[in-house]
Amino acid sequence: EADIYQTPRYLVIGTGKKITLECSQTMGHDKMYWYQQDPGMELHLIHYSYGVNSTEKGDLSSESTVSRIRTEHFPLTLESARPSHTSQYLCASSDQGFKAGGPYNEQFFGPGTRLTVL
Amino acid sequence: SQQGEEDPQALSIQEGENATMNCSYKTSINNLQWYRQNSGRGLVHLILIRSNEREKHSGRLRVTLDTSKKSSSLLITASRAADTASYFCATARLMGAQKLVFGQGTRLTINP
Secondary structure, X not given: OOOEEEEOOEEEEOOOOOEEEEEEEOOOOOEEEEEEEOOOOOEEXXXXXXXXXXXXXXXXXXXXXXXXXXXXXXXXXXXXXXXXXXXXXEEEEEOXXXXXXXXXXXXXEOOOEEEEEO | OOOOEEEOOEEEEEOOOOEEEEEEOOOOEEEEEEEEEXXXXXXXXXXXXXOOOOEEEEOOEEEEEEOOOOEEEEEEOOOOHHHOEEEEEEEEEXXXXXXXXXXXXXXXXXXX
């Protein structure tokens, strides 16, 4: 079944640790995104990719980095986690194209990773 | 700056009543989308309305778009307890439509 997956779902780590949040999708989408969301707040785009070997920084500055070596995989890495990185991280993908009536670009979201840095 | 702003920030109604949420935005758009987020989960796409459309329906959902006022509304009719969630509008700009800008969301609670 086509879907988008994120692991781990929950992560509690100490300050200074290196972490990688995994995101994979089986829908063959070219475009993938990482958002940061604090509880009850809006989503902020921190990284996006329009295809393999393409990555861009989003609207919200982030100390994290991303890579896109395979279409289906878009991991996010924090080299040295800090308490200010505590948040929920959401991964999404989209397959922008055209349907009858015009373009579409709805995004499909993973379940999120809730990160807590102590 | 935030593209989408929603009001109210929180809405609590009785089951069976209709719920209306509003979204305002600032720049010209290609389309506007509404998403639902259950607590602690990812977002689920509900409906997309293009800039040349004024109204769209999907099941119990009705979305309107007024590009002259740069605003949209989401109406959920005959609400159910399962509709309890946060609802976000997201706009795709004319230039760079691949990126969406999300509003701050409306927290909807349906009381049984």
